[in-house]
Amino acid sequence: MDISPHKQRIATSAVLATLPALALIFQGWVLFAVLALFSVLTLWEFYSMFRPxxxxxxxxxxxxxxxxxxxxxxxxxDARYPGVILALAFWASSMVFLLRYNKDVTASYRHAAVFLAGLFYIPLNFHFFLYFDRLEILLVLGAAVLSDTAAFYAGSLFGKRKIWPRISPKKSWAGSIGGMTACTVGTMAWGLFLGLPEVAWWKWLLLGMALNVAAQMGDFFESALKRSLDIKDSGTILPGHGGLLDRVDSLLLVIPCYGLISMFQPFFP
Incomplete structure (x- = not known):
């Protein structure tokens, strides 16, 4: 029986939702294992986009x-630990380049640069989840999902005028406004019911807007990256979605955006 791409998207999203659900229920080592596994698979997918x-x-x-x-x-x-790991990663990849250059003077540093970009892009961002509590994780996930889902349906129903056709031909202003509205309303509702009582409603409003802008820009970045590499999807592992990176591209910018804002304005008890 043939399944439409739309139904494939819904089924894939439902299956994917079980992973963060299990991680949130059990947390601890389960959350660590889910994040690590998902980060590794997404990172490998990112590297595979760069051929050979x-x-x-x-x-x-x-x-x-x-x-x-x-x-x-x-x-x-220890707050220094991630920086030390990334510094060592830089030198490890540079040593690989050094050894290759010793054998072949035409060797390029491009792969080392892609390697480092992948670490900053994927596992570094995902690891911040370990510092968030349950309410914050659900807020960040919800903001990304609402932004993507509402933008998809609003754009499909009303989208005519395109935002950035050279980067993403299907993205429309109607989809952008729909995503912004859903993300902002969802963030405000979540925060006003479960957040700190002293946080004013307009701060939740601004937070929702900021998270949606981050979600849209994260999506646009991955679209531009794929176009520069002349590929349609980052992978084929997810039916109806393409690759893992195609599914989390917006989330990867929402995470540090919320992390930075919450450093100056706590939102949850």
């Missing part, structure tokens, strides 16, 4: 090791 894939094998293995080390930063309680 064979030349990224060493960096894929090194990236997996760095991912687990970054996730382990939470257990140390």
């Amino acid at each position: 894939v064979q030349s990224m094998t060493a960096f894929k293995s090194l990236g997996a090791a760095c991912t687990f080390l970054l996730m382990g930063a939470y257990t140390t309680g």
Whole structure:
């Protein structure tokens, strides 16, 4: 029986939702394991977007090791730990380049640069979840999901005028406004019912707007990246969605955006 792409998207989203649900229920090592596994798979997918894939094998293995080390930063309680890991990753990838250049003077530093970009782009952002509590994790996930889902349906129903056709031909102003509205309303509702009582409603409003802008820009960035590499999807692992990175591109910018804002304005008890 043939299943429409739309139904595939819904089924895939439902299955994916079980992973964060389990992580939130059990937290601890379950949350660590889910984040680490998801980060590694998404990171490998990111590396595979840059061809030839064979030349990224060493960096894929090194990236997996760095991912687990970054996730382990939470257990140390030392704020310097992620920076040390990233510094060592820089030097490790640079040494790989050095050894290759010694054998072949035409060797490029491009793969080392892609390796480092992948670490900053995916596991570094995901590891911040370990510092959020349940309410914050649900807020960040909800903001990204509401932004994407509302934008998709609003754009499908009313989208005519495109925002940035050179980057993403299907994204419309109607979809952008729909995503902004859903994210802002959802953030305000979540915060006013469960957040700190002293946080004014307009702060939740501004937070929702900021998270939606982050979600949209994260989506646009990945679209531009795929176009520059002349590929349609980041992968094929998710029916109806493409790759893992296609599913979390907006989330990857929402996470640090919320993390930065919450440093100056706490929202939850």
